[in-house]
Amino acid sequence: MTPDYRGECMCGAVQFSFTGQPRFVADCTCASCRKAHGASAVGWVGVQNPQFSLDAGDEVLAWYQSSPASRRGFCRSCGTRLLFQSQKWPGETHMALACMTEPHDLVSTKVSFLEELPEWVGVVAKG
Ligand SMILES: [Zn+2]
Ligand SMILES: [Zn+2]
Numbered sequence: 001m002t003p004d005y006r007g008e009c010m011c012g013a014v015q016f017s018f019t020g021q022p023r024f025v026a027d028c029t030c031a032s033c034r035k036a037h038g039a040s041a042v043g044w045v046g047v048q049n050p051q052f053s054l055d056a057g058d059e060v061l062a063w064y065q066s067s068p069a070s071r072r073g074f075c076r077s078c079g080t081r082l083l084f085q086s087q088k089w090p091g092e093t094h095m096a097l098a099c100m101t102e103p104h105d106l107v108s109t110k111v112s113f114l115e116e117l118p119e120w121v122g123v124v125a126k127g
Pocket of ligand 1: 010011013014075080
């Protein structure tokens with residue numbers, strides 16, 4: 001099946017894709033995402049694992065256990081944070097929305113963990 005959406009890291013070594021429609025597209029402002037990505041918020045697109053495919057870069061994709069329940073996948077070559085999997089959302093893979101190959105029609109429709117948004121985040125993330 002031809003994938004409907006593709007994504008990759010900054011250096012292009014890690015490439016992934018998914019088919020069908022995502023379960024969600026959301027911006028996360030939780031403390032863990034913010035720190036892991038060095039960003040005020042992180043856009044995510046989430047799919048069921050059977051929809052997801054790692055197409056290249058298995059040898060450079062590394063995983064970091066970011067909490068007892070969760071792990072984050074990143075490219076060892078360029079450092080781009082790409083993937084998230086958690087026992088809190090079993091059977092799902094979440095991909096960094098910023099790394100999806102454009103053009104695409106994925107649009108974030110909600111903000112998760114807005115209650116964790118710190119005071120220092122400025123107007124871009126707050127909207
Ligand atoms: Zn890379
Ligand atoms: Zn988060």
